[in-house]
Amino acid sequence: MNVKNCENQEKSIVALTVEVSAEEFEAAIVKAYQKLRKKINVPGFRPGKAPRKIIEGMYGAEVFYEEAVNIAMPDAYEAAVTEKQLDVVGYPQVELEGEVTKDGFTFKASVPVYPEVKLGAYKGLKAPKTPAKVTAADVDDRLKEMADRNTRLVSVDREAKNGDVAVIDFEGFLDGKPFDGGKGTNHSLELGSGSFVPGFEEQVVGMKAGEEKDIDITFPADYHEDLAGKAVVFKVKVHEVKEKDVPAMDDEFAKDVSEFDTLKDLKADLKKKITEEREEAAQRTFEDKLMEQVAENITADVPDAMVDAQAHRFLDNFKNQIMQQGIPYDQYLKMTGMDEAKLLADAKEPALRQVRLDLALAAIIKEENIEISDDEVEEEYKKMAEQYNIELENVKKYLPAQQVKDQLSTRKAISIVTESATATAPKAEKKAEDGEEKPAKKTAAKKTAKAEDGEEKPAKKTAAKKTAKAEDGEEKPAKKPAAKKTAKKTEE
Incomplete structure (x- = not known):
């Protein structure tokens, strides 16, 4: 193997021109013959037993060249990369140059390498940082989340309303035929959550356990192409209506959901935790803004x-x-x-x-x-x-x-x-x-x-x-x- 040329190009590409000698190519041809001989039919010889010279006489001396190039080129490429001490970061683009003969061949490899990096400013930078502020409303929101996690669903014998959970079976039909993704069984749907396609939940409101109903829906125009703008019918059956039994926000609630004995102590702890979370988030954002500047300030041909x-x-x-x-x-x-x-x-x-x-x-x-x-x-x-x-x-x-x-x-x-x-x-x-x-x-x-x-x-x-x-x-x-x-x- 001989590296005839090594040239730096834009986008951190190095162009290698590599020559494979006659001796190296002959060794590759021998390997190609050993690999392919069983696949070549020669009259008078069992598969794999025909001598190389006989095969080359029938099909031409070039019969093994393509496979030999496949064998020789990777080794020559790796040897060239090692010789030139290239820090390769991706796949090379390779092309043969000139003809392949018994004297060998030459190929060109365009190799992406790790770029030279020149640092710009990375010390003494400035970036905005939001102070961590926590209000009483923030604490109340976190308490509400805790209450939601501890809320029980209680079955009720009345019409469903927003905020209730309806246990339903449903199946959607387009032009009288079911469509993919439009069927569910014993699905718990929180009414008013907006988790179903627009217009669906609103029509379940008012239904009672045991009631069945056809719901007409027109999918939005920006829906995926199979259903965009299409009018469909959902057949819906309500099995059960459940309302939320939200726990009272008092000292007993604090004891149930935390290690604190009073709601006041729980609120103080929540405020401390939310403050820490926001301080950490603000610090991460601050760091991100700084590192964006550092990345922008480098000079590198990526x-x-x-x-x-x-x-x-x-x-x-x-x-x-x-x-x-x-x-x-x-x-x-x-x-x-x-x-x-x-x-x-x-x-x-x-x-x-x-x-x-x-x-x-x-x-x-x-x-x-x-x-x-x-x-x-x-x-x-x-x-x-x-x-x-x-x-x-x-x-x-x-x-x-x-x-x-x-x-x-x-x-x-x-x-x-x-x-x-x-x-x-x-x-x-x-x-x-x-x-x-x-x-x-x-x-x-x-x-x-x-x-x-x-x-x-x-x-x-x-x-x-x-x-x-x-x-x-x-x-x-x-x-x-x-x-x-x-x-x-x-x-x-």
């Missing part, structure tokens, strides 16, 4: 391969979220009218931001000479074992030490940024000329894999119910190049 790999990780995470909610991925695509290519395209922008952030963090770790000791790793293992109530040895078994070191290095890098930064007051809402506050402008919701800001996609309604729609790892290793030229449900 290869497309790194962005593509990150976009695929986002998509894989999104698929897992979808499946955890019991929705088959293929069914989700059909319901939303999306395809995987569109999801990946929408993920490219957040993927680029994440890659730039990863590059920035790695550059800070290098610049600051951040190193993690074995003692620090051991201490982190102990913290995780205690936090998740898992045996220490099991944590070590499933979480490699290098991964822990990477996490701790990243934390230290972020700390260097945040500890030198200044928190500023959030900007006030812009006021209109009449003095009234302008409402926040709504942005279009893109259906993308979950980005690094952690925001979930908006829920979309299915045939009868709304279903909730369903990111960071190491780069994929470079794949051995091929020899051929490459440019390279919801059912209720």
Whole structure:
């Protein structure tokens, strides 16, 4: 193998021109003959027994060339990458140059490599930080959540009203025929929750246990294509109507749901916890804003391969979220009218931001000479074992030490940024000329894999119910190049 040329190109691509010698190619031809001889029929010889010279005499000396190239090229590519000490971050694009002969062949590989990163400003930055404020209404909301969790449902013999839970059977019909995702049995539906398609719950209000009814519904125009704008009929039967028995908000309630003896003490504890939660959230947001600036400030020619790999990780995470909610991925695509290519395209922008952030963090770790000791790793293992109530040895078994070191290095890098930064007051809402506050402008919701800001996609309604729609790892290793030229449900 001989590297004839090694040229740096834009987007952190290195173009390698590699020559495979006659000797190397002959060794590959021998392997190709041993692999293919059983598949070649030669009169007078049993399968696999025909000598190479006989086969080449019948079919031409080039009969084994293609397979031999497939055998020789990956080894030559890897040897060239090693010789030039390239830090490969994706799959190469490979093409043959010139003809393949008994004297060997030459190929060109365009290889994406880890980019050179120049840090910009990462110390002394400024970002807004919202102070943690907790009102009495916030505490009351948290108490209401606790009350809801401890609310009993009591069967009642009356007409259903908003706030009640109706236990129903339902089945939807389009043009007299049942449609997918439109059937449920013994489903508990909270009336007024808005969990079913518009117009459904309103028509269940007023029904009693044992009553059956046909409900006429027209699906919204922005519904998925099979039912968008269609008029359907749901046959509904109510089995039971239940009302909520909400516990009284008093000292007895506090004793039942907490370790406190009085409602006053419970409220004080809730206020403390909510304050801590909001302080942590504000700190995370503050850090995110700072790291966005750090990522923007770096100079790096990011290869497309790194962005593509990150976009695929986002998509894989999104698929897992979808499946955890019991929705088959293929069914989700059909319901939303999306395809995987569109999801990946929408993920490219957040993927680029994440890659730039990863590059920035790695550059800070290098610049600051951040190193993690074995003692620090051991201490982190102990913290995780205690936090998740898992045996220490099991944590070590499933979480490699290098991964822990990477996490701790990243934390230290972020700390260097945040500890030198200044928190500023959030900007006030812009006021209109009449003095009234302008409402926040709504942005279009893109259906993308979950980005690094952690925001979930908006829920979309299915045939009868709304279903909730369903990111960071190491780069994929470079794949051995091929020899051929490459440019390279919801059912209720």
